[in-house]
């Protein structure tokens with residue numbers, strides 16, 4: 001089923017009875033060429049690009065719940081390419097380019113909106129750091145504009161510029177940054193993978209990984225054993241648990257990250273605004289809700305819900321930045337499980353087990369990475385060689401320290417990221 005203006009018109013006039021399900025509901029086969037564990041954004045995009053770029057279609061995505069029920073459907077939808085360090089910057093640049101062609105590629109409206117992202121700064125030192133970051137972004141081929149205070153005021157007049165604690169000195173503007181509709185990204189990739197023959201199997205929890213003679217041979221699942229020549233672990237917050245099934249101990253801690261949404265309001269916030277000093281960021285969804293969040297809940301957990309101290313902290317930061325937000329009513333809050341690495345950068349790599357691959361460590365920034373992660377993971381699984389845009393995302397950097405990418409300069413400590 002393809003979407004077109006004509007089809008929408010025809011369906012609108014005939015009671016919308018001609019739409020078919022976006023993907024099949026197949027029973028698991030006994031054997032696949034490759035199995036991907038995890039039906040989040042990264043697992044689905046990996047399957048899609050394995051089929052599309054590498055012609056591998058005898059593959060399955062195994063999802064313990066429903067497609068898109070994990071972080072891909074829980075995030076605050078920010079898409080950007082404003083990373084600083086070599087290794088990261090080319091990867092996220094590659095990802096943003098894929099985003100820019102994604103709707104056409106998937107024939108699916110993922111509501112990618114390049115409304116611009118502004119990172120605020122509050123001191124001369126921070127201005128220098130953001131100027132450097134902006135130069136790195138421009139060198140990478142992306143876009144960045146350093147704004148002074150008046151430049152920010154013209155774009156975001158509703159901020160409190162003179163607040164005593166963090167007066168706003170300016171901001172780094174990334175015009176191609178923005179948001180996308182998170183669920184639609186999962187659904188679009190799912191539909192694209194299914195239409196190329198990939199089996200998307202929901203309610204199928206992987207409970208064991210079979211290894212013989214140092215080589216992966218399949219997985220045990222809640223719907224029976226499945227043999228596979230290649231297995232990709234793409235389970236975000238559950239990476240540590242699933243890797244343990246193959247005897248691996250990952251350099252990853254799982255932490256909760258919360259988000260919040262208000263009642264729907266008329267358009268008031270046109271951009272994505274990031275207030276790093278307050279650990280607060282905000283945008284307005286197309287439905288009108290103000291979507292915002294803050295920092296991690298600083299304890300390891302697998303609970304997809306957060307605690308009150310961080311709620312208080314986020315609300316306080318929001319009030320500091322834009323007192324007008326106090327009038328909006330918060331409707332909902334929720335949490336997701338972040339796979340935090342010590343250097344804040346991800347892993348897309350082979351493991352010590354032949355045929356077993358790992359895509360993990362996305363911390364709180366993996367939504368924007370969905371296209372490039374799938375692209376690079378598919379390349380790795382199909383060719384056994386890392387893609388050049390993800391060559392730095394090696395697992396062994398945590399063993400020997402060589403090649404660590406500490407993007408945020410917070411050191412090798414999970415709870416400082």
Ligand SMILES: Cc1cc2nc3c(=O)[nH]c(=O)nc-3n(C[C@H](O)[C@H](O)[C@H](O)COP(=O)(O)OP(=O)(O)OC[C@H]3O[C@@H](n4cnc5c(N)ncnc54)[C@H](O)[C@@H]3O)c2cc1C
Pocket residue numbers: 037038039040041042043062063064065066067068069070071072073074075076077078079204205206207234235236237238242257258259293334335336337338362363364365366367368369
């Ligand atoms: C509140 C919040 C805000 C965020 N904001 C942003 C943002 O603005 N921008 C950004 O870039 N990133 C953001 N992120 C991060 C981003 O959402 C994640 O990094 C990314 O979604 C993780 O990859 P995924 O989509 O594949 O994960 P998931 O959607 O979590 O997919 C993993 C899947 O694996 C499945 N699974 C786990 N164990 C098993 C098993 N044993 N067997 C079978 N399946 C299994 C899970 O059920 C899950 O569906 C945010 C995250 C949260 C929680």
